[in-house]
Amino acid sequence: MLEQDYRQEKDAPLRHDIRTLGNALGQAIQRYGGYTVFDTVERLRKDCKRLRDCTRQLHQASADEAIRLQSEIDQLGQEIAEIVKSCDLDTAIDVIRAFTVYFHLVNTAEQYHRIRRRRDYEVSNSDKPQRGSLAALINFLKNSQLDVSALQGLLNQLSIELVFTAHPTEATRRSLITKANRIAALLEEHDRAEASMTPRERLHWQRKLEGTIDLLWRTDAIRQVRPRPLDEIKMGIYYLDEILYDALPDLYEEFEELLQASYPGVTIPPFMHLGSWIGGDQDGNPFVGPDTLLAALRLQRGYVIEHYRTAIEALAQLYSQSLNHAHITPELQQSLEYDATCLPEYDRELGPQTALEPYRRKLSFMWKRLEATLALPPAPNTASRSFGTDISADAQQDETSVAYQSAEELLKDLHLIRQSLLADGELDLAQGQIRKLIRQVEIFGFYFVALDVRQHSERHAAALSELLRVTGLCEQDYTTLEESERLRILENLLHDPRIVTRQGLQLSQDTWHILNTFQAIRQAHEEFGPKAVTCYIISMSHTLSDLLEVQFFCKEVGIKDLPIVPLFETIDDLGTCTRILEAAFTHPDYRPYVENCKQQQVMLGYSDSSKDGGILTSSWELYQAQRRLAKLGQKYHIDITIFHGRGGAIGRGGGPIYEAILGQPPGTVNGRIRITEQGEMLSFKYGLHEIAIRNMELVVAGVVQSSIPDEAIIESQVHPQPSTEWVTAVERLSASAHARYRHLIYNDPTFLSFFEQATPILELGWLNIGSRPARRTKGRGIEELRAIPWVFSWMQSRYVLPSWYGVGGALEAYINEDPAHLGQLQYMYRHWPFWRAFLDNLQMTLSKADMLIAQSYAQLVEDEALRQRISREIQEEYERTERTVVSIVGGKLLLDTSPVLQQSIQLRNPYVDPLSYFQVVLLHRLRTLGGPLTLDKQAEATATPEERERARLTYAVLLTINGIAAGLRNTG
Structure with a gap:
């Protein structure tokens, strides 16, 4: 369908891939859509491509040539309009689908080509490794003559977290994403085996490719039902489960190998983690609440523990060492005896053979204990209890329970095995799968990915206002009070040892929602560990009272170490954020709280600030705010971590992440950063294993380079001060x-x-x-x-x-x-x-x-x-x-x-154009009939012809939206 003419010879394989995929799609269209659809696609493709070429030539044409080109441009525009308007609705829908599926295929080919190019860099052993790669980072460190102690100190202070969101920006259905991944796997298979493929194997490969593209063509690109929060949680887990569970520890392994080659003895702590808002982001979403927070964590726990059990089962099959030929440490022997005491029936089930195979026996006990961990009942539902009561006794498990109560207990057993292997000289085994599993448990714990909770500041104020009125603590409407009066009330509440939020109060559903959220956070800490809920984010933070309100709700349920994160989103708030934080750092109630949390996160909103003030003002105010926050942290000796609320599109702070990190103000990264990864970008950045590693290494390289003090670099200054x-x-x-x-x-x-x-x-x-x-x-x-x-x-x-x-x-x-x-x-x-x-x-x-x-x-x-x-x-x-x-x-x-x-x-734009022309025509027709309408099967049976046409037009418009998003690789 597309004749790509890349100039770089290195992109010849990409041209071949796109041609192969395009041909297979063309065949599918003719098989299932018919020749009329295929012919219309080809005519539009050629006309739009020629129109782009003429428009580009017009800028540099002579006067006479410009007249000729303009005439051709006008004629092409008329032809395109006639083709689009002459299509009946069924043909239009299939033509739109054709271009949309084509873009999914091109996107897949380009993603896989990124993997191919990354491998080419590694194979070439070039003195110039790929920009932003870990290899390039090591070269930078060596050229800068950074000594070992300085590097180890930097690694020890690193804290990088990529936080997934569920914002409504992923226009591509999971069904299409999984098929695209299948196509990428087939392209890789062809690359690896092309030279040795027999004719029969080549034919089978072609059939698998065509079969997958056939399925892609016949899969509906539009979701018929709006996803629920549970669906979004499962979508987030898909990337964790299928890609990141292995990709993130593989990134660590690659980094360790490269560092050891140049800096022997340097160790890498678990500095990079993943976070999520999926299930915890309540801001403006009435469908997310305390229950979804706990449901997300429980679902995630099930997936990650099953991963651990699978890995342990594989290790048990591998570690068949016999005591006749191997030795174990006394600590491991004691652990085996303890496990046998706790699990006597399972010990008998294992049989006498495993008594001679201590590693296999130990791993079998661990597998069984993880099974018991999966079966643990949820912690008591504290949301229905009296607020502020001591629930720790209720949450205690039976002391004789064999279940792991925390990931740290599992890690202890894994380290016992690894230390025993090392003591017995089994260096290769100790550096292999068990080391990777240890890293995975360190990263993912028993919750897979930690959740943030986010809520709008006005919701806290409204809940507190009602609570004060119902309890008789304040007759005035708290939300109408001046800031000084709000602070006085909050200070009294924070010093009052009594619990204000008592059971039996007659409160609105909105207020109970806020109160129950904090109970759910405490319950999550007890059930999954203190790291399961990372922080509490306050959207549209404007004042110090916004922070103290959240501190009060934490105090009511006994939470003492949950980081409170103000989110500054407007241009005005970016300008005043340091004033608010300075008031917090000097406040006698908040300062001890933040010291107990050992950090202060500050989230900066790229999306809303850009919408509020424009892209240049937003970019500059974000830059200036970071500079001021860095100075404030130094003044009060408080570590401030900037949480970058970036979107996928440039208008929301998107763009290449490596360059974005290097572009941060000097002295503001300091090894600590949190960055949102928007829903629309997850399939693009984390849909394939090696693509995920590439995106994460760009972040690591950017953060490390940005965190090196200029005085530590001999070669040159890396952070030029403006x-x-x-x-x-x-x-x-x-x-x-x-x-x-x-x-x-x-x-x-x-x-x-x-x-x-x-x-x-x-x-x-x-x-x-x-x-x-x-x-x-x-x-x-x-x-x-x-x-x-x-x-x-x-x-x-x-x-x-x-x-x-x-x-x-x-x-x-x-x-x-x-x-x-x-x-x-x-x-x-x-x-x-x-x-x-x-x-x-x-x-x-x-x-x-x-x-x-x-x-x-x-x-x-x-x-x-x-x-x-x-x-x-x-x-x-x-x-x-x-x-x-x-x-x-x-x-x-x-x-x-x-x-x-x-x-x-330039090559993509002509193929997006037909979708745009169709969208304009269809929007006009739809709006003339009264606007969008959807019908379920039952309603469709009794609908009028006009209603059916509206519904069909609505579907066609949504298809164009999906296709343009795929073509431009941007939604929100």
Whole structure:
């Protein structure tokens, strides 16, 4: 279907893969969709590709050539419009499906090619290892002449956590993801065995590939039912269970091997972990609560313990050493005797043979104890108890229970075996599977992945207000009080030894929801260990009282060491966050609490700050906030860990993670970082084993490099401090871009109408891609809209507006003020990682935008004057942004400095275009009939012809949304 013409010879295998997959898809379309569908796909493909070529040539054409090209462009546009409009709905749906499935195949081929290129780097043993790889990191450390003690100190302080979210951004169904993984496995099989394949094996391989693509073609890309939180929990577990359980310890193993070769004796502590919001993120999601928190942890425990049992069973089969030929340590012998006493019946079941095979016997006991661990009953449901009562006695297990009460107990047994192997000279065995299992237990514990809990600050204030009123502790409405009065009440509550939240109080369901959440957190700590719930995040934190309210709820249930994490999301809050934290660090109640927790996390919201103030102002305020927080932590001797709430798209803080980490302000990483991994990116970044390792090594390499003090590096300075002139320049640019962005988005009362009509924002709510509503409240304004659908809808309409609007006007005004400013910005691009990462991301997102396609969406706006005015403003700003960015970064076109990425986007765009043309036509037809409608089987039987057409049109529109997301590799 696609003739890829990559210039780099190294990408020849990718061209071959795409051609093979495209041909197989073409055959499937003809078998199941018919020749009409295939012919329509081919005509659209060729016309859209030619239209792109003509448009690109037009920029550099002579006057006469430009006239000819413009005529051809007009003619092609008419032909494409006629093809799209002439399709009946069934044909349109199949054509949309064809392009959508094609993108899933291309995405799979490109992902696998990333694996291929990573292996090629390793095989070549090049002096220049792959950028951002662990090998490149080791070279950097050696070239910097970092000594062993400094490196060990850095490794000991490392704390990296990647936190999965369930935000409604994963438009691809799991059924499609698993089939894509099957195709990647077949491509790998072909790579490894191509030279030695017999004709019969080659034929069987081709049949397996075609069969999988046939299934992909006949699988519905649209979820018919909105996923529940339990479905999202299971989806998160899929990546843990299938990929990350092995990938993360494999990353550790690779890092250890590379380090030992250059720094013998250096040890690597378990510095990298995974976290999750899936099941714990209550902010704006009425379907997530205390029960889902515990359900997620229990489900995860079942999966991870089964993994341990499988690994232990494999070790038991392997470790057949006999006491006639091997020796064990006295400690292991004592452990065996203890196990036999605790499990006498199972000991007899094992039989006399295992008495001579101590390792196999010990591992069998461990397998049995893990079986008992799986059967442990849940801890008492403290949510239904009197608040503040001592429940530890109720949670105690029978002392004679053989179940492991904690992962630490299992680790102790594993270390006993490994130490015995080492003592007996079994070095290879001690370094093999059991070492990997030890690392897995260290990483995943008995909960697989720790959960965060998140709730909106207003929910805490409302719950406390009702509680104070019902108990008679405050007659006034707490939510209406000034901050000073709130603090006075909270201080009294924190000093009061009595329990305020008593059983039997007549409280609303919303308030009980808050109270029961904290009981569930305590219950989770007792049932799964203190690390099972990592922290409590407060969305839209504005004041010190927001933190103390959560501290009060913790105090009520006896939680003393749960980190309280304020989330600063608006531009104003980013500016005042250090003032709030300084008040907290000097508060006599909060300071001891944070010292007991041994850390202070601060979460910074990329998504909402960008939606609030525009991409440049958001990026700059995030940068400045981190600098101020680092100084604050030094002043009060408190370790501050920045939690980066990044999204997948550039408009939500996305972009290459390695460059993003290197672009952080000097002195702000310090070996500690938490980063969200959004739902939309999980399949892309963690869908394949080696891709997962590649993404995690980029994070590790970035954090280690960013955490090395400049004084420890002999070769060069890795963290250039921005000069006063640079800071002043970006301050001015930020203020200018902010004013331009706010003027259009928030200050123009007609903009909302344009946005709702020129994008599929109103239709997005019908795409079942997450359990969380698109808005925090029932309001219709942009303020209430979440950042994810805001970015998603602009991406769909090809405006991609949140990722660039306001920047071009600011840059142009600054350069026009003084021509020397252009040279200054060019110098900053070459020497300041922050500015370089920002402009490179801007180039990428501008390349994905397309104003010609966007104009088609603008035609959906009914008010002609409104349509022309705002379209013109956006078009002119886009041209300004494109022009000024190219002048700063160099070259003639966007991404001339990144030709591989440039070509990838240029090759993809023509195949996204047909989906966009279909979406515009279908949106118009659907809205004319009254808007989206879905029918279940029962309703369909009694529906009118018009209702059936609306439902079918709704389905077709949702297919285009899914396809464009796959083509652009971005949703929210």
